[in-house]
Amino acid sequence: xxxxxxxxxxxxxxxxxxxxxxxxxxxxxxxxxxxxxxxxxxxxxxxxxxxxxxxxxxxxxxxxxxxxxxxxxxxxxxxxxxxxxxxxxxxxxxxxxxxxxxxxxxxxxxxxxxxxxxxxxxxxxxxxxxxxxxxxxxxxxxxxxxxxxxxxxxxxxxxxxxxxxxxxxxxxxxxxxxxxxxxxxxxxxxxxxxxxxxxxxxxxxxxxxxxxxxxxxxxxxxxxxxxxxxxxxxxxxxxxxxxxxxxxxxxxxxxxxxxxxxxxxxxxxxxxxxxxxxxxxxxxxxxxxxxxxxxxxxxxxxxxxxxxxxxxxxxxxxxxxxxxxxx
Numbered sequence: 175x176x177x178x179x180x181x182x183x184x185x186x187x188x189x190x191x192x193x194x195x196x197x198x199x200x201x202x203x204x205x206x207x208x209x210x211x212x213x214x215x216x217x218x219x220x221x222x223x224x225x226x227x228x229x230x231x232x233x234x235x236x237x238x239x240x241x242x243x244x245x246x247x248x249x250x251x252x253x254x255x256x257x258x259x260x261x262x263x264x265x266x267x268x269x270x271x272x273x274x275x276x277x278x279x280x281x282x283x284x285x286x287x288x289x290x291x292x293x294x295x296x297x298x299x300x301x302x303x304x305x306x307x308x309x310x311x312x313x314x315x316x317x318x319x320x321x322x323x324x325x326x327x328x329x330x331x332x333x334x335x336x337x338x339x340x341x342x343x344x345x346x347x348x349x350x351x352x353x354x355x356x357x358x359x360x361x362x363x364x365x366x367x368x369x370x371x372x373x374x375x376x377x378x379x380x381x382x383x384x385x386x387x388x389x390x391x392x393x394x395x396x397x398x399x400x401x402x403x404x405x406x407x408x409x410x411x412x413x414x415x416x417x418x419x420x421x422x423x424x425x426x427x428x429x430x431x432x433x434x435x436x437x438x439x440x441x442x443x444x445x446x447x448x449x450x451x452x453x454x455x456x457x458x459x460x461x462x463x464x465x466x467x468x469x470x471x472x473x474x475x476x477x478x479x480x481x482x483x484x485x486x487x488x489x490x491x492x493x494x495x496x497x498x499x500x501x
Contacts, residue, residue, distance in 0.1 A: 208436040210235035212346075213293040215286070217241045217276055217333055218303030221253045222405035223352060226424035227300055228258065230432045232267025237293045241274040241285050241303070241333075251406050268293075276303045276329035286336045296340040298435050301330040301351040301376065306407055310365050319368045327375025334383055334394075341392055348435040352427075353377040353396040354477035355446035361481025373477070377446070384444035393439035399427055400450040402473035404466050419466055420473035426464040429453060448478070 214231045218224045219240035228238045240262070242255040255271035262269035270292050272285040289296055305325040307318040334349055341347035353376035363370050377396055384394035402408055402421040430449040433456055434442070450461060462468040474482075 207234050209298075209432070211237065212297040213237040213239065213289065213295060214298040214300065214435075215239040215241065215289055215296055215333075215337060216300040216302055217274075217329065219300075220244045220255050220258050221251060222407075223403060223424045223427045224300065224302035225253070225258050225261070226428035227302065227431045228262050228267075228269075229265050230425070230428040231298075232262040232265035232269065234432075235266055237268045237270070238262045239270045239272060239285070239289045239293075241272050241276065241282075243273065243275055245273050276333065277324040279332065282329075282332055282336055286340070290340055295343055296337050297344040297346065298348045298350070299333060299337045299341065300431065301333055301349065301353075301379075303329055304352065304376075305372070306369055308366050308369055311367055314368045322368055322372035323375065326372035327379070330376045330379045334379060338387065338392065342387075342390055346439050347392045348439055349383060349392065349394040350431055350435055351376050351380050351394075351396045352398070353380060353446075354398045354475075355396070355448075356381075357477055359481055362477055364481075366476075370477075380446070381444070388443055391440045393435075393437070393443040395434055395443060396446045397427065397431055397434060397452075398446065398448055398477065399475045400448050400472075400478065401475055403427060403475075417473060419470055421466050422461075422464040422472065423466060426450065426453065426461075429458075 209231045212231075212234075214228065214236050216224045216228050216239065219228050219238070220242040221244075224240075224242075228240060232238050238259075240255050240258050242258075244251060244254045245256070247254060255273065259269035259271035270289065272288055274281045274285045276282060286296070303325055305322045307314060307322060309318075330351055330353075337349070341349070354373055356374055356377045380394055380396045383392075387394065399422070402417065403424055403426070404418045404421040405424065408417050408421055427449050430447065430452040433452055434447060453461075465472070
């Protein structure tokens, strides 16, 4: 019988909780080369969280495939897929950069085919690409609504669908989505309904795929940051440099992702992990190393705890912008 999916937290006692004292080595945190020669395909791997996950895998000697749209320097966004690939190689891995718009089926199909041709298969899919537009119902143009759903929900489903035939051939296949635990508190829908729907669509992919492919041994999990992460989305949309100072660096998510995808896939699926909880249970005690400004109060991320209506209201005042980001 297929087990039910659970939201993992510090209070949940699960047999696949990363970091239980007798299982920390299994999760792989703090151990090197666990991903050596494994092929990791990352959507939105040019910068931010996606790039950090790629670099962490590259340090193990992984084959890292970067899918992204940025092929030329952008005035407001750092790096290109080519520069990210060079960093992966400098970190110790092999890298393939593939220009790809996650909304276009043929481009994703071609990217998967190039990956398999180059490396012989796919072991890990990181569904990281995400678009964000924080606005209410009356303030959201349909083209922005469509962008978020095409990139977030549809892009996650499409990449998963196309990678699964190859993942099923892997000895330890993983799909990891940068998606939040589903909290049906209406506060997470009021004022940001289009974005919440799109991100929860990614979360629903985790719920469905983890059950559908559990018998075949494909692990499908979600990972979400406890706090804001210093990415282009935060710098450009959520308060600029003052907000960035209240964030952690993308490496905290990358270290947690490494721990999850190093776990035996048949023993860890259908979970919604929080980055700091994964690492704390894996023995990490110093979280100041991940802070942009140690000692500065951290900005909590969306979809965790009770909605802060005052903070959301303040965030939504002023001009709204959109971006296709790394989350």
